[in-house]
Amino acid sequence: MKIELRPIVYKDWDILLDWANDISTRRNSINQHMISEKEHLKYIQRVLNSDDINVYILEVDGIPVATIRDSLHENFIELSYNVSSHHRGKRLSVLLMDVYLYGRSGNFLCRIKNQNKPSISMVKRCGFKLDKEVNGLGYYVLKRQ
Secondary structure (H helix, E strand, C coil), X not given: CCEXXXXXXXXXXXXXXXXXXXXXXXXXXXXXXXXXXXXXHHHHHHHHCCCCEXXXXXXXXXXXXXXXXXXXXXXXXXEEEEECXXXXXXXXXXXXXHHHHCCCCEEEEEEEECCXXXXXXXXXXXXXXXXXXXXXXXXXXXXXX
């Protein structure tokens, strides 16, 4: 099995938009509105030109299966992630997080809706601890030196 976490490129926009607009993804996202193609293309351009936001795609045997974004949030690297609806239930979110965190240090943050039990379970499995709860969101933190 070949596993690769690679930075996105512009041509990934369509698969990322499909994943982002998945019904389950929207329900568990902080911002729940459906994303238009125009809005998404602007976002992709902003990410590709940014020094503060990185988006990666996890590929397994050359097949895109998940994505993870990091961005600076106060003193943390905030992470947001999504597994393709076609590949959920295979523990790929744990693989995604493990591959992303491999060799990295810093303070990481995941903001997760309290009802998103699978995501909460995954971050806990990866070593994140609940720091606080605000307005229905759990702030899960991982500090790595």
